[in-house]
Amino acid sequence: MNKEQRHLSVTAIENGTVIDHIPANNVFKVLRILDLENNNNMVLIGDNLDSKKYGKKCIIKVSNTYFDANEINKISLVATSATFIEINNFEVVTKKQIEVPDQIHTIVKCFNPNCITNVESVPSWFTVVDKEQMRLLCHYCEKITSKNNIVFR
Ligand SMILES: [Zn+2]
Numbered sequence: 001m002n003k004e005q006r007h008l009s010v011t012a013i014e015n016g017t018v019i020d021h022i023p024a025n026n027v028f029k030v031l032r033i034l035d036l037e038n039n040n041n042m043v044l045i046g047d048n049l050d051s052k053k054y055g056k057k058c059i060i061k062v063s064n065t066y067f068d069a070n071e072i073n074k075i076s077l078v079a080t081s082a083t084f085i086e087i088n089n090f091e092v093v094t095k096k097q098i099e100v101p102d103q104i105h106t107i108v109k110c111f112n113p114n115c116i117t118n119v120e121s122v123p124s125w126f127t128v129v130d131k132e133q134m135r136l137l138c139h140y141c142e143k144i145t146s147k148n149n150i151v152f153r
Contacts, residue, residue: 016041016063018085019075024056029078031060033152034071041065057081074107076100077134077150100131109153110138111145124153 022030027045030036036043039062046059066086075082076098084096104126110117117124117140126136126145134147 012090013042013044013061013063013087014090016061016065016087017067018087019060019062020057020083020085021081022058022060022079023081024058026078027058027060030075030082033074033078034062034067036060036062039065070107072096072098073101073104074152077104077108077147077152080131100128100134103127104136107152108136108145109151110141110143111149112138112141112143115141115143 019030024047027047031043031045042061042063044059044061046061049057049059067084072084075084080098080100082098084098086093086096104124106123108124108126110124110126112118115124115138116122117138122140125139127139129135129137129144134150136145136150137143138145
């Protein structure tokens with residue numbers, strides 16, 4: 001094992017997911033949304049790394065865990081720049097760039113407390129009317145849930 005491989009063995013994960021390019025101020029939201037506080041696998045957080053493209057950024061590495069499209073979609077609400085890199089046997093298998101979906105179902109609560117989705121057991125349904133600012137138009141009550149009001153179910 002040469003010097004570089006030893007270095008990698010400390011920082012790399014054998015199997016799992018590296019979430020790269022997370023804006024530094026949103027790293028704890030990402031941890032919460034992916035429920036990584038309750039993940040029994042190794043979770044490594046690289047905080048305030050310099051990125052030429054994004055300024056300060058964070059990396060999260062989670063061993064033996066992969067995320068499905070529904071979970072990746074949730075991250076688009078707090079970290080659109082993030083990339084999900086799946087690692088298998090120390091090799092990068094796939095890189096998934098987050099895309100903000102046109103519609104968001106179920107995962108976000110409507111901001112309007114009187115909305116039918118908050119009163120009855122109707123799943124929420126939004127159209128993303130502004131992907132930059134993350135403004136979500138409720139299909140039922142037609143109120144806008146904005147970035148600062150997003151609460152996950
Ligand atoms: Zn609503």
